[in-house]
Amino acid sequence: MRWVFRWIVRGSGETRPLDVYDVAFLAGGPRHVVDSAVTALHQRELLVVQSAQVHAVEGRQPLHPVERAMVVFCRRPTGIELVxxxxxxxxxxxxxxxxxxxxxxxxxxxxxxxxxxxxxxxxARLDPRMLEYVFPHRTPRWEGAAPRPAGQSRRRSGGNRRHGGPGPGLDSDTHSGGE
Incomplete structure (x- = not known):
């Protein structure tokens, strides 16, 4: 029965918006979905990446299922390759x-x-609102990340977009349901 559903959906001409992790899967497969989740959570300071270890930060819970799974799995420092x-x-x-x-x-x-x-x-590549890290053309920003010096806050800029600056009406939490 499942194949019938697929045929009906494909033939219906219906579309649905792809989220960041759908695009990441298309761009680089399951591994890239995981790297994109690490990047997203790291940028939102819900995950710390140091010396190839990943550790979730206590606090807000992300809304996207992949991000929630990441936070649960990384409650203790965990090696990135295992993640x-x-x-x-x-x-x-x-x-x-x-x-x-x-x-x-x-x-x-x-x-x-x-x-x-x-x-x-x-x-998606042409969409100026799509987050830059979704496309696996370079090393994720968190790889090789050094810990911030104590007392120094992280600068926030809109530069995580593919074409620079935030797109209209979209922020960095768009893929997680707009926490």
Missing amino acids: RAVLERSPEVEEIGRGLATWGLVAGGERQMTPAGRRHLQE
Whole structure:
């Protein structure tokens, strides 16, 4: 029965907006979804990354399922490679792949991008509101991050956007439901 649903959805012409983690999956697969979540949480100071260790910060809970899974998994300092290995196979990341397959954007066991997926990814690349770290063209900002000196606050700039500056009506929490 599932294949019938997929065919109906694909043939219906319906679309749904892709969130940051859908685009990350299209751009680089499950591992890139995890790296994007680390980057997002690190930028929002909900996760600390030091010396290849990741540790969640007590406080607000993110709304996106992938981010919640990350925070729960990283309650204690955890090596980034273990975080990647476990979370890229987590139900939350798998659900992103299943959703993209249902919409005809990826196919097969390896979740290879379809022509429709490539079109959506290209549209996302051109969207000035899309967060820069979603595209795996460079090392994530948190890799090799040195701890901040005590008493020094983190500067906040809108420079995390692909085309510089925040896009209209979107902030860095857009992908997590606008905490």
